[in-house]
Amino acid sequence: MRFSRTAALLLLATLAATPVLAAQGSSALDPSVPPMRALIERFSADQATLLSVYADPLAPAARARNAAFYREQHALLATIDFNALDQEGKADYLSFANLLTQLEHQLALDERQWSEVAPLLPFAPAIFALEDARRRMERPDPQKAAAQLSELTLTVTASRKALEAKVKDASPADRINAWRAAADLEQLTTQLQHWFDLWNGYDPTFTWWAAQPYKQAAAALKDQSTFLREKLSGIAPDDKATVLGTPIGREALLQQLDDAMIPYSPEELITMAKSQLAWCQQEMVQASRELGYGDDWHKALEAVKNSYVEPGKQPELIRSLALEGEQFAEDRALVTVPPLAKETWRMEMMSPERQLVSPFFLGGDTILVSYPTDTMTYDQRMMSMRGNNPAFSHATVFHELIPGHWLQQFMTARYRPYRQAFSSGFWIEGNAFYWEMLYWDLGYDATPQQRIGALFWRMHRCARVIFSLSFHLGAMTTQQAIDLLVSEVGHERDNATAEVRRSVNGDYDPLYQCSYMLGALQFRALRHELVDSGKLTSRQYHDAILEENMMPLPVLRALLTGEKLTPDWKPHWRFLDEVK
Secondary structure, three states: OOOOHHHHHHHHHHHHOOOOEOOOOOOOOOOOOOHHHHHHHHHHHHHHHHHHHOOOOOOHHHHHHHHHHHHHHHHHHHOEOHHHOOHHHHHHHHHHHHHHHHHHHHHHHHHHHHHHHHHHOOOHHHHHHHHHHHHOOOOOOHHHHHHHHHHHHHHHHHHHHHHHOOOOOOOHHHHHHHHHHHHHHHHHHHHHHHHHHHHOOOOHHHHHHHHHHHHHHHHHHHHHHHHHHHHHOOOOOOOOOOOOOOOOOHHHHHHHHHHOOOOOOHHHHHHHHHHHHHHHHHHHHHHHHHOOOOOOHHHHHHHHHOOOOOOOOHHHHHHHHHHHHHHHHHHOOOOOOOHHHHHOOEEEEOOHHHHHHOOOOEOOOEEEEOOOOOOOOHHHHHHHHHHOOHHHHHOOHHHHOOOOHHHHHHHHOOOOHHHHHHOOHHHHHHHHHHHHHHHHHOOOOOOHHHHHHHHHHHHHHHHHHHHHHHHHHOOOOHHHHHHHHHHHHOOOHHHHHHHHHHHHOOOOOOOHHHHHHHHHHHHHHHHHHHOOOOOOOHHHHHHHHHHHOOOOHHHHHHHHHOOOOOOOOOOOOOHHHHOO
8 A cells, every 4th residue: 555654654653662563554453453453454454445435346447456465465475574473473474475476367267358358248348447537536527427328329330340241250269258258247227327426417518418328328238248149149038057257277376276285287187186076976875785776876866866855844844954964063062152142043035036046056155945935837836846955955054054154154253254365266165164074074964865965965066066166177168067067976957057057147256166175175184183183072173173264275384283483484284185
């Protein structure tokens, strides 16, 4: 950040009084907390403030400001005397440095992906310019604004005519870029509306000049978005089968794995996931035999899916499973569960609209139960009931509540909450899935039906690693990914399609779907290192995870094992060697 000369003098005085900081300067930090905590807390506050002002991630001004912000944070971090920090502070230092690198790499990837669709949106700079003026709170010249909007409409129309000639010869890459451009155009249209709404009606002259040209421009942008999506990318409004996404490529995937401190290649991880999937399928065959279906585990899975409870009984089932999962942890002294955490989780029913996107229940302090209503079609009702049968739910209710996501949320709000800046799927989802693995090991899934339910989700997480990495490597199409989920996991085809769509359409980062399995295996390997060796009890280990809060898991390992940390520390933890 930029400061006045007076602020700089105050800063030097603060540094002189704070031995842990290097002498060449930092922004004034909260002296009541350790320096790394103060730096991270201020980073989170500053980042939230900037995001509220630079609200459009597509805008060049937003990209430039974020890049400058990350450089500023690197400079502030450089003022910290690493050797004067305790072990917790050193862990924070390394985690924060890694976070900044991740953000910079993501910014570069975003810039690359924008450059691929920008030629389809030649009018975007005009909207960015108006957005910049709104951010600076500059009153527009009404007549000039009307002219700008009219010119915008002409540019959109000209772009449309140029692209219409390319529809017949559009390549697969052209279709994907058009689909992405349509989504970006919706963001641009929203920003243009924000600019217009700031003045419309409050400035009579502005409204007199600009209202009609704005209406024409907004209509042209909407038509252009429809054209890009339906004509150039070829996706009709009622097309629920086509799934488009952009592979980021092997180089970018390797960069993301390095940022996540995963010392494996994508190919190694795919091989691991296939091995895990094969183990799951062997266990499925065993459970299938116990149920009388022989080696045809798909038939056994169908029988489990059809064991759904009758309408009206699902909330009762979920409550009983939540209490069962909670009691299982307490009876075995696996983790400390504060009484208030047990008292304060809640239940709500998921809306029919939400179930179209999230066909299975979701968790946190409130578990959202997915089950059909009387407004849904017969097919929708059957899919919801079959997908939320007792065995499937038995395996995952505790994942969402205790000791899973709700206990995470409860504890991380109370212990080192500033570390939530390091939130990642590897910690959040990896830890919840780790509990599924541990409960399996401890015999929680006692019946063949329950084992099939648990294995279904475990196979699901294996398949996520396989298809998401393979897709981004360019080695698997979206249709092949859908087929994998249907044949190798047993998904309904509509659910498999929705799963792949969420995974590749840009709503999640490329490694998010891998993070369940990879994070769980890291927690599992660390448990083997600390608990199986007798260095910690299960309760001590699991309490430590929650009380240390979120961070890259190799850094957590270094903390819990007392590993020596240096400013240039790099993890080389081959955690898969511990879980074979």
